[in-house]
Amino acid sequence: MSFGAEFIDYLNYNYTLLIVTLGTGILCLASGVVGTFTFLRKRALIGDVISHAVLPGVTIAFMLTGVKDPLYFILGALASGLVAVWVVDMVQKHSKLKPDTILALTLSVFFGVGIVLLTRIQRSGNAAQSGLDSFLFGKAASMNVLDVQLFGAIALINVVCIFIFLRGFTLLSFDEQYAKGLGFKTGWLKTFLSVLTVLTVAIGVQAVGVVLMAALLITPAAGARFLTNSIRKMLLFSGLIGAISGIVGAVISSTGTGMPTGPWVVVCLSVLAFIGILFGKEKGLIARIRLRNQNKTKINNENVLKALYKMSDDGQSSVNLNDLKKHDSLESLPVQTILNGLRKDDLLELVKGQVVLTEQGRIASREIVRKHRLWELYLSKYFQLKADHLHDDAEGIEHVITPEIERHLTQLLEYPDKDPHESEIPY
Amino acid sequence: MNDFYVILTASLVAINCALMGSFLVMRKMVMIGDAISHAVLPGIFIAYMVSGVTTNLVVLAGAALSGILATVLIEWFTKKVRLQNDASIGISYTLLFALGVILISRYGQKVDLDQECVLYGDIELTVLNIREIFSGFYLPSQSVVLMAVLAILLLAVILGYKGLLLTTFDPAFAASAGVSIGVWHYVLMSGVSLTTVVSFDSVGAILVISFLAGPPAIAYLLTERLKTLLFLASGIGVICSILGYYLAKAWDASVAGSISIVIGVSFVLVFFAVQLAKRKQSVISLE
Known part of the structure; x- marks a missing residue:
């Protein structure tokens, strides 16, 4: 093969890849x-229904026209997809x-209708039908x-319509x-949103197939x-x-034979969504676990200081x-670990099996005891709770009382010095 | 005889699915059945690569395991990640299905397994695999497997009836009575997984979903007693299988698809009949 032919081959290959x-x-x-809106309206699985439900529309369009024209396919798909959405809402x-x-x-019956029509077309031996089921699998x-x-x-x-109707949607x-x-x-807005969704699915199905189209709709939104x-x-x-994901998936699938594009796109989508789910700044799994651990450490520390x-x-x-x-x-608390942490924060000293609070530690411990006793007093004064019902509630609340609430409580209770159990409230 | 073999196989699938589907419909979890039926793909393929045969217990186990893995994944997304349930289902099964397709197209050139057979299997082919049960008595080997699964499911439903009933209708009471919701959840999920796996091979994932959702939904429009529901759903499933088979013969079209259509039509008829009855009742009560 000459260099020229090779070069043209390369270009062709790249052209296909580019497309x-x-x-x-x-x-x-x-x-x-x-x-995003499908996801937010908690209708993530409607995408699955629509992508299966477009099949009867596509096959009927083919039976009526006898040609494989994408335009007719999309019209048919749009029609039967919308009927499916309407059926779901109606039932x-x-x-x-x-x-x-x-x-x-709805999903399975519509798909069943599609398969019956498809098998009828196939068995009727229509020469043009070959490849019609590639619509199913992308x-x-x-x-x-x-x-x-x-x-x-x-x-x-999609982008223009959503930009215009953002507030409504x-x-x-x-x-x-x-x-x-x-x-x-709202009725009109819902229908409009359904039309956009069905249209997107109808067009997308031929690229990635019936099953994976659902992922294209919801996985990005879930990650985001x-x-x-x-x-x-x-x-x-x-x-x-x-x-x-679309770009990376297509590139990955071009690197070898037997690497289907649709599934690779879905894998990329899942990986990206998963990264979002893990590392999301506030709502991500790791952020939430870290926050929970921080709270737990804070509560443990304050309980030890109080004791x-x-x-x-x-x-x-x-x-x-x-x-x-x-x-x-x-x-059942890991007291030694907690003490080590507190010592690192200069709140106490450990000398020969004896624990001594530092000045800083004394202030901190006084603060938590104060919050506890203020809350007990508040409960007994404003809710007329008996003395033996106060402690458990205060045990939980003391850790979440902010300085503002504390100031407010102190004013409300008129700068008290004794709690309901006659213990002193330290300042 | 061939008619009988196909109808028998379809009916067995119908009964298995009705048993599991009734619980799924009551627990608002039918779409998990859908998810499992797609998610078995990677499990089947890996089990096949390990064992080298397409129809044996290893493959069955692999499929059932990846079905259960899907439900674990869904649980994790919903409970730990706090992703809304519908999205958890959607993400999990599409990912597993995608992995399955990738594995098969990359390494599975020689496997008789593709996404088409997963989606709408070929029940017509069950007649090609007939086995002699005892002298002179033949059955499709697929239906023998289905019978075994039916026996397991019946045993589980009868023995576990109370637990399943309680955790389905009053989980709060079940929890306070010391019945573990988690255990029964996974018992049911294992049953669904097993059902799906042995069924989709012969009738395809789509008909499995039709059977899981359709007959129980129709029965639920007519009754709210769980026992009646189980019997009614099974009966409706069998009738739909018979009608669907002859419809497919008349049309010369896919059996699985035709049964789905019969289920759909039955649902529409019952749905409108119930609506009509309700209207009449309200008219009477007004008078």
Whole structure:
């Protein structure tokens, strides 16, 4: 082979890759954006229903026209997808069946109709039908310029429509009744959103297949949800997660034979969403675990300080380490570890099995005891609780009382010096 | 005889699915059945790579395990990550299905297994695999497996009836009575996983979902007693299988698809009949 032919081969290969990469990227962007609302309206599985339900529409379109024209396919898919959404809503309104049952039933019956029609076409021996079922499983690798234009169009439609109707869609997703009260035409908005979703699915199914289309809608949104609380940012992140996964998935699948594009895109989507779920700044799993641990450490520290305060007579004397460990309130706590932490913070000193509070530690321990006793007094004064009902409640609340609340309590209780048990409230 | 074999296989799947589906419908968990039926793909493939055969217990176990893995994943996303339940289901099964497709297209050139057979299996093919049970008596080997599973499910439902009933209808009371919700959840999920796995091979994932959701949903429109529901759903499943089979024959189309259509039509008829009856009742009470 000459160099020229090789070069043309290379270009061709790259051209195909470019088309597929661009196509899946744009498609995933489009579905990630519209899927944000599907996700927020807690209708994540409707995407699954729609992608199965487009099959009868596609086969009927083919039977009527006899040609494999994407335009007819999309029209058919749009029609039967919308019918499915309508059926789901209608049955849900008029029966005691729960959404999941209705979704599963609609999905499988529509798909059943599609399969019956498909097998009839196949057995009728229509020469043009070959490849019709690639609609079912996606054919991203054979994407052409027309497909990319189509994806671009739907992406543009989604972004523009959502930009224009952002307020309506957002209100609809979070509080439908409120939206209605403000005068939004919620029925119309819902239908409009359904049309956008069905259109996206109808176009996307041919690239990634029936089963995986659902992931294109919801996985980006699920990941984005953990990254932000703002709807605008969530739309942006969702679209970005989609676009990046689409591109990376297409590139990965081009590196070898037998590497299907759709599934690789879904794997990339899942990985990105998972990263969001793990590392999301506030809502991410790791952030939540860290916060929980911080709270736990804070509570443990304060409980030990409180015990020390009581045992050391306001920090005046040292406390025997073994006595401290045996204290009732510190049962089943890792006292040694907690003490080591407190020593690092310069709150106490450990000398020959004796614990001594530092000046700083004395202030801290006084503070927690003060909060505890103020709360007990508040409960007994304002809720007329008996003295023996106060302690357990104060045990929980003392750790979350902020300085502002404390100041407020002190004023409210008129600078008290004795708690309901006649113990002194330290300042 | 072939008619009988196919109808028998479909009916067995219908009964198995009705038993499990009734609980799923009551627990609002039908879509988990959908998820499991797709998520078995990687399990089947890995088990096949390990054992080298497509129809044996190892593959069955692999599939059931990855089905259960899907439910564990869904639980984790919902409980620990606090992702809304529908999204947890959607993410988990699409990921597992995608992994399965990747594995098969990369390494599975010789495996008789593709996503088409997973989605709408070929029940017509059950007649090709007939086994002599005892002298002169033949059955499709698929239906023998299904019968075994039916026996297991019946045993589980009868022995565990109280636990399943309690945790389904009054989880709060069940918890206070010391019945473990988690244990029964996974008992049920294992049952669903097993059912799905042995069924989808012959009828495809879509018909499994039809069977899991359809007959119990139709029965639920007519009764609220769990025992009646179980019997009614099984009966409806069997009738739909018979009607669907002859419909497919008449149309020369997919059996699985036709049964789904019959289930859908039955649902629509019962749905409107119940609506009509309700309207009549309210008219009478107004008079």
